[in-house]
Amino acid sequence: MSSCFGNTLKISIFGESHGAAVGGIADGFPAGEKFDEKEFLKMISRRRPGQKNTTPRVESDLPEILSGICNGKTTGTPVGIVIRNHNTHSGDYEALKNVPRPGHADYAALLRYGEAADRRGGGHFSGRLTAPIVALGAIARQILARRNIFIGAHLASVWNIDDRAFDAVNLERDTLLAPGEKEFPVCDDAAGILMQRAIETAAMEGDSLGGVVECGVIGFPAGIGSPMFDRIECGLGKAVFGIPAVRGVEFGNGFAAARLKGSTNNDAFCVAGGKIRTATNRHGGILGGISSGMPILLRAAFKPTPSIAKEQKSVDLKSMTETTLAVEGRHDPCVAIRAVPVVEAMTSLVLLDFLLTEKPDFLR
Amino acid sequence: MSSCFGNTLKISIFGESHGAAVGGIADGFPAGEKFDEKEFLKMISRRRPGQKNTTPRVESDLPEILSGICNGKTTGTPVGIVIRNHNTHSGDYEALKNVPRPGHADYAALLRYGEAADRRGGGHFSGRLTAPIVALGAIARQILARRNIFIGAHLASVWNIDDRAFDAVNLERDTLLAPGEKEFPVCDDAAGILMQRAIETAAMEGDSLGGVVECGVIGFPAGIGSPMFDRIECGLGKAVFGIPAVRGVEFGNGFAAARLKGSTNNDAFCVAGGKIRTATNRHGGILGGISSGMPILLRAAFKPTPSIAKEQKSVDLKSMTETTLAVEGRHDPCVAIRAVPVVEAMTSLVLLDFLLTEKPDFLR
Amino acid sequence: MSSCFGNTLKISIFGESHGAAVGGIADGFPAGEKFDEKEFLKMISRRRPGQKNTTPRVESDLPEILSGICNGKTTGTPVGIVIRNHNTHSGDYEALKNVPRPGHADYAALLRYGEAADRRGGGHFSGRLTAPIVALGAIARQILARRNIFIGAHLASVWNIDDRAFDAVNLERDTLLAPGEKEFPVCDDAAGILMQRAIETAAMEGDSLGGVVECGVIGFPAGIGSPMFDRIECGLGKAVFGIPAVRGVEFGNGFAAARLKGSTNNDAFCVAGGKIRTATNRHGGILGGISSGMPILLRAAFKPTPSIAKEQKSVDLKSMTETTLAVEGRHDPCVAIRAVPVVEAMTSLVLLDFLLTEKPDFLR
């Protein structure tokens, strides 16, 4: 059991929130792919803490690429990445040591690894572990974009405020990538303003909010994916459930499909521009686990950040008595925001892996 | 890419709907486990076609166990299972050959495998491929039950009719397993009657209905699962998305968590009977990807059967002109019903795999 | 841990020597490949018990293909194969139950699986488990042969009698495949006669002989294989060590290289027919784990059959006292003979897997 995934493109991640560094290895990128550093840094900056009111470049959080890229191109051998940890204030840790935070991995980690676990700042369970994923995913995303496969995500909802959904049938590159270019990743800026207000209010109340990230993919070739356990949903599902705080994943109209009749859920096939398409896209670009050529659409539900300043009930594990705690320290009041590029990165890695495994000549 | 999954317990599935047989191999069951044939056949009968108005035993659909069980016990070496196909009327196939059914894998399979694909009756994409999964899962479920780990599922909803949900905090064995004992797998029989009526109406209209299956697990030890990509959600998510027609998977309160605040979504820790528990169970028994000791709860959304008698728009792939089709043949008007034991089987296989990998001494 | 191997082409094997059947699944064959039944049966007959003085076709040992082949072609989905067991005389088993045969897996199997292991006839450890490997490998070998990749093996030695080795530089198809066409698989029939005499003598003495199988591959494209742990030697090495009774595996001049100087072991590059080749081929067609375009050559050492009629010392595990035993029943006096097609089959499966993973367009 492990911090590794992938078939032809294998990803392996290491690190603890308050250790020396986090990092990862991606083994299987095709050789000779141009590495666009500017695009790489842009994607990384989107995940970075405090991205809203901050210069886009905080030197100390930059990944160092140790191998696999030479003269501005991938070599075909493993890419190793390290991101040093700084500003790790582990002081608050002692207070939490015996009182697990509700909704957090503290208690589970203790059961799993015992006292030896590095629990400072969440240890290996920290959201910081998504930093190397975004770095490696940024490389995958570039490789796909060069083949006109574009992957973009936005905040579909925060708490009870909904953004406009992506157009499932006529999803264009500009619309798809627009949210990622903004300071706040939504399609509809009016909804974004309401979301930000709700987040600020929650933060002031010492509370946090959940949210949903919708991710779209266009240009992905039809006919990729395999029946049974290598359906595209299996690969993406496993990977997206690997992002901390995800509680649900759905494709196309997802759970809504369960409340429909076949006659309204099925997407009629049609011919457009000499190609087979579907008139609607409730299937989210995947039929029988295989890409249909229509835009791929997935949604991931993120729970509200469990670490909140409000007082909560917990248990002192030493004395086995009930107590209360209020979590100190600055925590994102809505993890879904910074999760937007993480979902894009995971989707990029998984879809590139599918292409490398099933249709590598597409990449030539 | 493949019809295999698992870490320590590896499952491999083969077969086409109208070929000679479907079957599978499970490699990794512990040695010396009693094989309860009666319980095995009971679980299999729950998935079988026409289970509602049929004798519980249709000889021709029985799995033959070819290896791995000797003198009524597992030998520790691979269990091979074969289920012969009978009554395969492939006649209708010709009509569909060039006109893909909306919502079905036909078109995708053609893109993936070309003309060589065995498309009769859905081929390898058929729901019949879940038969060997249920057979192998039935063995896993027995092994777990012997350790007081119980896995049960029910129809949480059909179309817009909801069953009573499982009690997330005080889920008892009897309540959990009751739906599986019934002819129609629900907790609340009144809801079940409404569901059946809706299904019959849909069938008469040549239509079909979607549904949601909820699966619960009690007795699973706390501390199992691993951060990053071997979270319990990753393992179960991948496997459940491997069941045909699944469009979404969620754990605990799932997508609903995305509309909550941290203070209402977090589950307070408490002490009950000298043990750490949570007062509520919105986390669905999994924190940080690791089992918390509370009941595990997942929900899977099944789309309505795509094969319906109603006329639908499609395309003749030979002439590339739009046409219509009505799918002949008897198809389940709601695949979610027979999916109930399939979800149980998948959950059993995945959780046994986790135990074998992370805590095999629990099984001794 | 498991009876599975492979990356893109996944093989899974089940069965016990005296159970209902042995069989296997190969998941990942390309779709649309012609299935040549005659060639398939021919390869199977080479591994079959008693092939020397027997009709070439013993109906009862024929594999039944249950899926993955339709209208004489592969469908692209898993190929499931079953071979029924017949004539299983388990009577002798009781005598051996408490006295493990020297050199055999009996004792180890008992430690591994306990009393529940199906030990009749060697159970899952039996050489009979190579039957489904040969069947699945025969399909892989056909697919490769259609691309002018030919795989052949012969008995390089039996006891202290050596066959002529393959020509490492100018290995032609006819020479390579000739031993497989013969009743006794050698290059030099005079050596073959000596070998057979030695085997007959050993059999009469209640003894057995070891042997070496050399396998050659021509036509395999250059540039396949990956540094570190997916070198061609890693893949072939793992698979060939998976054949019962193999004690050593070497490539090119193998262990002999360790007794050479660099100046005599290195193969000079040269140009022949406009192509890069090497003047000699001590590297066995693999440099840095990657195919060089020269013939691939491997040798596998098989120990003498451990089950012999001669009296041997062992221990009664019940009483923990030393005793003697003489193994009854007919056993091959030299397992290396029937291993010849098994090595070919394994090599075929592994090399097809490499091609499917690294250069699938070669297969189009």
Place this chain on the structure above:
Amino acid sequence: MSSCFGNTLKISIFGESHGAAVGGIADGFPAGEKFDEKEFLKMISRRRPGQKNTTPRVESDLPEILSGICNGKTTGTPVGIVIRNHNTHSGDYEALKNVPRPGHADYAALLRYGEAADRRGGGHFSGRLTAPIVALGAIARQILARRNIFIGAHLASVWNIDDRAFDAVNLERDTLLAPGEKEFPVCDDAAGILMQRAIETAAMEGDSLGGVVECGVIGFPAGIGSPMFDRIECGLGKAVFGIPAVRGVEFGNGFAAARLKGSTNNDAFCVAGGKIRTATNRHGGILGGISSGMPILLRAAFKPTPSIAKEQKSVDLKSMTETTLAVEGRHDPCVAIRAVPVVEAMTSLVLLDFLLTEKPDFLR
């Protein structure tokens, strides 16, 4: 295909010889294991360049542990290691760019990765990639030693000079570990002196020598390993073939077994000290792929270093004309020497993986 291996303990390696760094990740070490830094550094120093006439500690080649160890103990989460590259003189590279070195991966790498490959100093094919393997293996070796499982290796031969072999039956800890404590890793120092003289002579002549490494394991519990493709030979074979320059691997008496009769190759079972043992140990501690409780013994053949100063024939790939080259730069005249701790490290990682997968309670 990849630079990853392992089941429960997953190893992933990255780096190029003349890039920024080499490193790796080991995911799956048990939590709470003491990290003995002194022992760790000692093992690393054995693999280091110039270890014979050098201070035992060259700061610049020290691995930095970035994660997975906290307060002197393993945390149970991935161990990430980085070793910076220094003194990389890539000047000579240009000369070799178009003329591949005989016996080296140059030509194969070009075929595999094209012009984008980082070929400086051998790139990802360099023996330097064994440095992170030794570092991670050193941790595995400590964990095993704490359970009285000891792993040691020595130079069984260099060119035509043989060291005394390990005693296969009565292998004691001191004898096993003694070669690793010496400046030159042999059992018999007289043989070692002859070997060193031969190496010096070869070096003076611009030549190199092959060698064999023998590795022994004592204390490994009986009953570990699985039939078919997870035999101990499969796991160790694959890993040891992953070490650059290995041409053959054998267990027990290996290739010699192929020249024996069953009656002389079989090891009689006996009772000693109330335990089942074998009177001889030609099976090398593995029967049917499963550990027998006797010492495990493997031998790996290393070819002579292909990079030699002597003039050799090759081809200019640009002009496709034959030419000669003499490889500049300091190269080990016998890679087998520094391979001794690499074989120990690989063996440690593989055997720990087997224990974690099949008998993890042994580690508690």
